[in-house]
Amino acid sequence: MAARQKQARQPAEGRNLPFLYARFDADALRGALRKMHLIRQFEEGAEDSYMRGLIHGTMHLSIGQEASAVGICLGLSDEDQITSTHRGHGHSIAKGADVSRMFAEFFGKTTGYCRGRGGSMHIADVSKGNLGANGIVGGGIPIAVGAALTAKKLGTGKVVVSFFGDGANNEGAFHEALNMASIWKLPVVFVCENNGYGMSTSVARATAVANIADRAAAYAMPGVIVDGNSVGEVAEAADAAIARARRGEGPTLIECKT
Amino acid sequence: MMDAATAVRELSYAQAIQEAMALAMEADERVFLMGEDIGVYGGAFQVTGDLVERFGPERVMDTPISELGGAGVAVGAAVTGLRPIFEFQFSDFAALAMEQIVNQAAKMRYMLGGAVSVPVVMRFPAGSGTGAAAQHSQSLEAWLGHVPGLKVIQPATPHDAKGMLLAAIEDPDPVMIFEHKLLYKMKGAVPEGRYTVPIGKAEVRRQGRDLTIVATSIMVHKSLEAAQMLAAEGIDVEVIDLRTVRPMDRETVIASVCKTSRLMCVYEAVKTLGIGAEVSAMVAESEAFDFLDAPIVRLGGAETPIPYNPDLEKATVPQVGDIVAAARALVTGAR
Numbered sequence: 001m002a003a004r005q006k007q008a009r010q011p012a013e014g015r016n017l018p019f020l021y022a023r024f025d026a027d028a029l030r031g032a033l034r035k036m037h038l039i040r041q042f043e044e045g046a047e048d049s050y051m052r053g054l055i056h057g058t059m060h061l062s063i064g065q066e067a068s069a070v071g072i073c074l075g076l077s078d079e080d081q082i083t084s085t086h087r088g089h090g091h092s093i094a095k096g097a098d099v100s101r102m103f104a105e106f107f108g109k110t111t112g113y114c115r116g117r118g119g120s121m122h123i124a125d126v127s128k129g130n131l132g133a134n135g136i137v138g139g140g141i142p143i144a145v146g147a148a149l150t151a152k153k154l155g156t157g158k159v160v161v162s163f164f165g166d167g168a169n170n171e172g173a174f175h176e177a178l179n180m181a182s183i184w185k186l187p188v189v190f191v192c193e194n195n196g197y198g199m200s201t202s203v204a205r206a207t208a209v210a211n212i213a214d215r216a217a218a219y220a221m222p223g224v225i226v227d228g229n230s231v232g233e234v235a236e237a238a239d240a241a242i243a244r245a246r247r248g249e250g251p252t253l254i255e256c257k258t
Numbered sequence: 259m260m261d262a263a264t265a266v267r268e269l270s271y272a273q274a275i276q277e278a279m280a281l282a283m284e285a286d287e288r289v290f291l292m293g294e295d296i297g298v299y300g301g302a303f304q305v306t307g308d309l310v311e312r313f314g315p316e317r318v319m320d321t322p323i324s325e326l327g328g329a330g331v332a333v334g335a336a337v338t339g340l341r342p343i344f345e346f347q348f349s350d351f352a353a354l355a356m357e358q359i360v361n362q363a364a365k366m367r368y369m370l371g372g373a374v375s376v377p378v379v380m381r382f383p384a385g386s387g388t389g390a391a392a393q394h395s396q397s398l399e400a401w402l403g404h405v406p407g408l409k410v411i412q413p414a415t416p417h418d419a420k421g422m423l424l425a426a427i428e429d430p431d432p433v434m435i436f437e438h439k440l441l442y443k444m445k446g447a448v449p450e451g452r453y454t455v456p457i458g459k460a461e462v463r464r465q466g467r468d469l470t471i472v473a474t475s476i477m478v479h480k481s482l483e484a485a486q487m488l489a490a491e492g493i494d495v496e497v498i499d500l501r502t503v504r505p506m507d508r509e510t511v512i513a514s515v516c517k518t519s520r521l522m523c524v525y526e527a528v529k530t531l532g533i534g535a536e537v538s539a540m541v542a543e544s545e546a547f548d549f550l551d552a553p554i555v556r557l558g559g560a561e562t563p564i565p566y567n568p569d570l571e572k573a574t575v576p577q578v579g580d581i582v583a584a585a586r587a588l589v590t591g592a593r
Contacts, residue, residue, distance in 0.1 A: 081338070114371035124370040131337060132370050136361050142327045143362060146334020146342075153290070153316070153340065173357070176327025183322070 019236040024074065032074050032231060036066040039090045042099055046089065046106065046120075055106045059120050062090035064229075068193050068256035069094040071234025072161055075242045081129040081147050082161045083140030086121045087193075088133030091163050096128040129158075137198075138164060138171030141190070145177045148186035148245075159245045160188045161238075167198030169212045178219040178253065187245035189238065190253045193228060213255035221251045228256030264450040272305045272442040274416035275381075278423040279306070279343060281452055283313050286341060289427060290317040292332055293345030293381075302347045303383055303442050325354035329380065333363045333432075336378035341427060348394045349382030349436060352402070363432040364407030375430040379423070385438040385476060385526055386575055392563035395571075397527035399436045399474075403503035403536075409433045409457050410503040414478040416446035418501060421455030429457065436503075438476040438526075460507035462514065466496035468589050470514040472537050473524040474500045477576060481524050484581035493589050503533060508540055515546040520588055522555040526575045529558025555588050557581060 020029060043061045050059045062069065069090035073082070076095070084091040092102060097113070102123055105112025113123045124132035131147060134140040144162030151158040168174050169192060181188050192212045196203055209215060216223025224241070226233040234256055241252035269277065282289045290313075296306040297320040310318040321328040325346065332344040346352060352359065363376050386395035403410040409431055413419040419437065426433035463478060464485050473481040478499040485495035496514050500507070515521050521541055523534035534556035541547065541554065560574040 083334075112371070114369060114373070117371050118369045122369050124373045126373050131334075131374070132366065134362075136357060139330075139357060139362055142330020142358065143334035143337065145327070146331040146336070147338040148334075149331055150335050150338035150340050153335075173326055173330060176322070176324035177330065179322060180324060180327055180331060 019239075020232045023235070023239060028074065032070050035070045035094055036231065038099065039066045039069065039093050042093060042102070043089060046103075049106065055120075056108060057119050059106075060087040062087050065090055065193050065195065065258050067231040068191070068228040068234050068258055069163070071231040072163070072189075072191050072238045072254075074231075074235045075239045076129070076159065076161065078128050079156070080159045080161070081131050081144075082163060083131050083144040083147070084123075084133040084163050085140065085165055085168070086133065086135050086137070087165060088123060088163070089120070092123045092125065092130055092133065095125065095130045097123065097125045097130065138168035138173040140164065141168065141173050141177040144188055145181045145186060148181065148188035149184065151187050152184070157246065158187065159242050161191055162188060163191050163193060165198065166192060166194040166196070166203050166207070166212055168192070169215060170206055178215070178221070178251065181251040182219045182221050185248060185250035187248070188251045189241040189245055190251060192253065192255045193258055194255055195258045211255060213253055216253035221253055223253045223255070225255045225257065228258035266447045266449045268445045269416050269448040270442065271416045271419050271437070271444050271446070272303060274420040274448045275305050275423055275437070276307050276309065277448070278420040280309060280312065282341075282424060282427045283317060285452070288339065289341040289343065290319065291343050291345065292319045292321050292328060294321055294323055294347045296320060296345055301345060303439060305442065306345070325351045326358060329355035329358040330362065332378050332380070333358055333366075333376055336376045336432075337366065337374045341377055343379045343381065343427065345381045346383070348390075349384035349398055350393050350396050352382060352398055359402065359408070359432070359434070360405050364405045367431065368407060376432050377430050378432045379426045379435065380432070381435045381437060383439050384436045385440060386564045386571055387440045389566060389568060389571065391566040395564035397436070397525070397559065399434075399503050400527055400532045402434045403533065407431065408504060410436070411457055411501060412436045412475040412503060413455075413501060414441070414475050414499050416444065416448045418455050418461075420448055421453050422457060422501070424452060425454040425457050428454065433457065436475065440476055444479075458502045458505045458507060460501050460510040461499045462496060462510065463499045464495065464497040466494040466518065468494045468518055469520040469522060469585055470496045470498060470511070470518045471522050471524055471581070471585065472498045472500055472511055474503070474533060475526065477524040477526055480576065480578050481581055483578045484585060487578070487582050488585055491586065493586065495585060500533070500537070506536065506540065508544070511537060512541060512544045512546045515541050516549045519549045519551040521550070522557060522585060522588055524557045524576055524581055526559050528561060529556055530561065532558055534558050552588055552591065555584055557584050
């Protein structure tokens, strides 16, 4: 475990370039870099406002998870959908949210994404395919499978990505949802952002398997481990999973170790 | 609420529900059914019956035994444009799916600032009387009725089962339907074709002067039977079929109590912290309070799990004799 995490933290320069250059043009890559910076600066601004007592309630930052959000969403269109988590600001921005409406929501304003009713944990932007962040760990996973069922039934060609953290992989909803997505071969990609801890509890203490991606085998789907800090690695894995979903071959579980 | 004049026939409650689902699926491609063993098996209570033969397994989808995940899939499908009807095999299994019902379905529209709606229908076979014991006999409608964002209905007749289900399918919000298992075989007049019975409207089933009984689901029938017996004693009972737990029909209940000056609530669910408490409080807080000639009476289920032994099982929920005795005592003051 320790050795793998050490390896995952090695600099990613160079080894990610070939796929990204082959798959995305310069504008798309500039856009991705810009979004990663935007997420970091947005979160620093959010934290600053929070620490100054300007923001009410709860705030979960996605600093250090910029590459997984952007790398996954790089291969999605506005039509494709995501479900997100309590730590969801990065996903919203990666999916094209307007950061001023996000901040307005943090301040509880009617101009915010949820008209001040939801706050940090409930940003949704359906026009960009973001079906909503979620305050319940694992709550969005079956909802993503339902959205993928709609895509399959209506033949829309949409792919749905469900983001969740390492903590969610011990919720029953994770297991039930992955099983159903697999038996019905639904166009969904499960993305676990494994940051090593569910609050204070380490993955090693909470999870019986060494890698969360190992759990994919139980549901007969590919399980892929990537360096979640390498946007190229993430994007390459997402590209394969999205393509598989669009071909009607069913779901993939990607574990981004961040 | 009927679209056109149509013939009326006798159908069972289960057949009426099945007919509503079939009509909705014929009229709207987005409507589909999900649940455990609802396909070739026809559902644990044969409510879906042979619908899988008419509409195919894509629209009458058997799910794994995954109530939480299944409810979540239905919620996700509803949010993205479909109209799922999710059948729980027994209402008790709502406990397995409460996260998706209470934290997701009920809240998404409000919590996301109106960005989405969740037009999902969930059906719950409920109630005791089948010898299925403590984990397959509960009446949990008040649980869900406590949650803003949900609509909760309890049709008591085949006519209402069909009309209220069709109203539920049209509704933009999540609607939870509690169907008493002992009603499934009850027959009643059901019009052919499409019609809706509005959610949120109670129905006066019997007019009376001396006492208002507000009853739900199967207790409506028991109360009507009791009212018939009390009429022979000169006690004239008004029976209201509440039909909807949330949003509750305040006007009908209060108008009735203003007329009769007495109120009794009859429901199968555990008595405390239930629908009877809500109806009583609603009346006590209203202008009807000044009309009350006697304390309000609640007749509900015993404070125990539902037992297996048939005599004990009967003893845990109000029976016709209990309603007669309580009503007589209330009206004559012999308490």
